[in-house]
Amino acid sequence: MTDRDHKETLTDALDGTISTDGGTATPFETVSQVEESRADRFWTAYDTYVRAPLSIVWGDWRARIGFAIVLCYLLMGTVGTVVIEPTAPAEGPALIQPFETMDYPLGTDDMGRDLFSQVVHSTQEMLKMITAGALFSVTLGTLVGAVAGYKGGWIDTVLSSITDVFINIPGFPLVMVLVAIFEMGENPYMIGILLSVASWSGLARAIRSQVLTLRQESFVESARTMGLPTHVIVSKEIVPPLLPYIVINLTNAARRVIFEAAALYYLGILPFEKLNWGVTLQLAYEAEAHARPQALHWFLVPMAAITGISIGLILLGQSLDRVFNPRVRARHEKTTADEDTLEATTH
């Protein structure tokens, strides 16, 4: 392209008046060499958003286990409630041991209620709480942190001060007091959100400091220089690097909601009509199940249910981190060249 004659056409082309006949030799005007069809684009999108993430998740044992566990709980909360009948007092004999009979695979409590059915039927409520609580705290935390970090100035000062206050307040006692004062109903979404009323603050502080760093990155400055609008910069340049972090926090927030909800039900602070893991714990405790060897499983079943979903979420969170790593992605996407760049061992 040293030919001076081409210069005018070049700049013209860049000014936006592009000729589509594809006849000339400048690099900007050869339009139709590579025609990309709708189908091509679909397959690229499929490869990027579906196949590659699945392939990454499948390549890691932790992810496989975590994925399987979480899937189990999801099935319990949806299909399970249809397939498994809800239990009622005196449905079976009292205190049947687990694995004794297939009618009551996890045994029964001292009123003859099927524990397996209890576990399955409380899953849905728990999942609703988890979803609401985790989404609430992560959304609010990300939003507050990102705005404070990106906007700066007095907005940052105000938001950071509020964040600092919430970081200093222990969450569980605050929730307890709020529940006592507001006399919560039974809406699981509301409970989930209430449980997360203080927990967004840690994420907000972390996101803020990351955004402060990202804002200084050259690629963000380049985007500003190119005149891209703020919403594009935030959604395309700032958020993607934060995603792994947000996902890990999403699973952590979910675990916290489960732990705290079960604890509040166990303490009898949240009102209940239906049974759930925490309520089962409370009933077992009040029936002194911890002191009676034959009632031990009554305690163990809800505890296992709580611990199980927590392990699943931890493993899933750790492996989802990899899905957002471009280096890992590149290895799993077919459209990207397969070779690794030279990673020099000598420096």
Add this chain to the structure above:
Amino acid sequence: MTTTQPHRLQTHEPILELNDVSVTFSMDRGDSRVVDEVTLDIERNEVLGIVGESGSGKSMLASALLDAVVDPGTVSGEITFHPQDEPSVSVLELSKADRQRFRWEQIAMVFQGAMSSFNPVRTIRTHFVETLSAHDDDIETGMKRAAGILEDLYLDPDRVLDSYPHELSGGMKQRALIALSLVLEPEVLVMDEPTAALDLLMQRSIIGLLEEIKTQYDLTIVFITHDLPLVADIADRVAVLYAFEIAELGPTEEILSEPAHPYTRLLLKSTPNLQAPIESMQPVEGAAPDPVNVPEGCSFHPRCPLADETCQANDPDAATVSDRHTADCHHYEAAPGAIPLEPPEMDEIERTPRHHGSAGEPLLSLDGLEVHFETEQKGLGLFGEPETVSAVDGVSLDIYENDVVVLVGESGCGKTTLGKAAIGLQEPTGGTVRYRGQDIYGDDSDVDATDRFSADEIRRALQIVHQDPGSSLNPHHRIRSILEAPLKQWYDDLDGNDRQSRILGLLEHVGMTPADDYIDRYPHQLSGGEQQRVALIRAMLLNPELILADEPISALDVSLRVEMMDLLIQLQETFNTSYLFVSHDLSNARYIAEKTGGRIGVVYLGELVEIGPPEQIIHDPQHPYTRALRWATPQLTYRDDRAQTPPIRTIDIPDPTDPPSGCRYHTRCPEARKVCAQSAPATKSGSDAEGHEVACYRVQDDHDYWEDAPIDDADLD
């Protein structure tokens, strides 16, 4: 300081003998040999320079000398150390305890990363004390010795020893590290890129100090670097490393003037410097090989213009060029003819003449530009007394159409801030920036509404290319979406296919072929040079009027720099763009400015102290600071002025939160007189050359300065 030919070897006895030394790493992709059967003698009291590009194995070779290669690397071969008045030892066969004594007592090492070579939670003094006690040395006499070395390195021992690492500047840390390596009085000092992260002046000053230290402490120095001109300034002999082997070894003078290996010759030609005509500078084609995939035969043959079948089949042995000069090449005798160091005979290359001054409206006009930062006080800043850093202070500069201005200065002098303020990225605290007469920061009421440019037009007209290509591309996006972003924003009429072909065309244009392979890659799958090309294309897509190129080549390997600069220049001509370059390297500045007919501006502590055509700035600098920079720039010819005292008073740059009064340079200026500390000189014409302006009393023949008394060092404390 020795006065008699410091480059001559005093003795001819080796202190270290290397025999077939290899370093091997086992990796998934196969064994990778990052040092390949190197045989080399290091002579007592010499300075041996080892030069190689990144990934040539030079750091591994350095570590091997102390048997300190990191796991899982293994060293094989034989390394023999001949201490003075003691029996020789085989380094690779030492017991653990002996090796612990051998290191630092006999051979010490200075790493590249001085910034991270100190434990961040302990004071510098602790580092000295624990080293002494680990080697059962007497602490008191040892610390006295340490204080002495620190003073020799122009550091205040008490102050430095009581500091934590983060309280010291980079240059101070580097010198403290050198002192730490000398505290046990070793015989050999291995230095791995000891000045890579430092500014020119600091770099040159440390090189000067090394020469003094070497004589004073009776040292043998192995100096490892990627920077050929730098090593030319200090080394007695130079070893050139290519693809994990020594390609050429000989006395510095011969390596510089009559190199025998084609690689050395090409490397010399690709290195920008201040003397050689710019027409002779040419890039080395191709790239260095991967350690698992070194070519058969001579490893350089794929890039070598002289390569033939012999080179493809047989690995050459070291051929004797002259007495102490060897080259691993089958065709070393033909190399000088085939690759001349002088520029090819050709017609005078036409340089586009630029018009400054009165000719035409300036494209961009800076007037009294000031950028002051208040040091950040987070949270409730009620009690803090914020300190002000004047990053840019009263700079006026006009940039015309098709103009090129290169700003040169030490890091922290405000040159990047100045550039960013000029293209609308950093709001100034004073002064104006006008784009074709219109203030880009807001107030444009004095311009006719009809002639007014919209904010979008101005934004598109002023673009940037960053220093670090790795961080200027978002690692989460493919090249396609990185380059599509500006097109989507500004060219509504293009559909996906049009955008794609435009991107493909540009990728091919900058030599990234096959383009449809590159377009789907992520940034980490590109080399540094390729990343920089993508960043460059992205800026060019908006068809800007001015591009701020912020040290666009300093992150690249030496042999790639000329190529990248040529591409920048070529794109400028293609796109009719003006450049505002920022550089810390006078050689690169000269290459760009001379090749485009642009100007060089010298920035010191936020002020533009001298600006003019490269011929004046390089060959006839008027400002004492420009002279210091020129002195600090390593040169490719053998210099006789190596021992010359530095043309600066102090090595360290003053605290920018409290800049000196009057002329800011007076604290370091050897020419400073009393008046310089009292008032700052105005900018005056520096020579007959057009556009040559200097802010120094010394260009004003009738100024009171000449009657004034010189400042002595006591005045400055």
Add this chain to the structure above:
Amino acid sequence: MVFNNWRIRRVGQAVFTVWAVLTLSFALVRLMPGNPMGAMLVQLEQSGMNPARARELVEARLSVRPDQPIPIAYMNYLTSTLQGDLGQSIASGEPVANEIAQALPWTLFVMSWSLCITFVLGVVIGALMAYWEGGRLDVGLTSWAILMGSIPFYVLAFLLLIFLSYRFGWFPTGGKYVAGTEPGFNLPFISGVMYHAILPVLSMLVASGVASLGMRGNSIRVLGSDYLRVARLRGLSDLTISSQYVARNAMLPMYTTLLINIGEMFGGSVVLEQVFQYKGLGYYLYRAVNIRDYPRMMGGFMVITIAVVIALFIADMTYSMIDPRAGGASNESY
């Protein structure tokens, strides 16, 4: 220790938080719909008290007078709270401040032990994992740490209670000290106190799982650092390197984990003390909420929050003494 800007700001932040918590408590009691005052009145009237007497009692116990304009009520509330008047318990009629003063030391006792042991355990285990990175010990301990992180502390508390107390009878099933011993500096009492605290403290150690994973990551990073390489070349002893280089630098980021643990452990004390019937501040708060004794509830909440604020403040101050880089902007080149 110089009181620089950063430290002054940190004090300001702590004071601001305490103020915010006090104001929040006031707002909850006074302004919220279905407010505690109303609830208390209803409670008392239902128990057969005449309305005027009930109102009097509520005003006295909550130290809030509904007929006062809000700003004046707010000022009165702030003054009395800052003077240590937290109102009187509905259930017992005792000043809440006195009751809390009785309960608080027990919680502090258990929490400080839990924190210390968690921290030490996390550091030691994390360092071991990092030292044998990739080995069998590392894999085993990592799985252990993940498991620990997945278990809520109260689940571990139940397990310990069921097996060690009820099944094997090794530990008491509840209480704070051996009944019948004389509180004071005598051996039977102190050893009894220790004995009763073991299970609560052990339950809180689940937090060491996450802590050890953090320590492992930090140690591996430090092991790969330049300054460690230089220290080895300088011939420093293994002891110096592991204590002054690896451990010290790897422990500094653990401080964030510590901060999070402080808040979570104090919050968790409510459940923990209920499980073990350990009558400290957490148990006090639990009982108050269960019987809706609002003065106790708000007092307990305020004190527990202020305890956390003070603990975090102390942690911040200590940290800035350990790490020379902490406390505001670094001072490049003097």
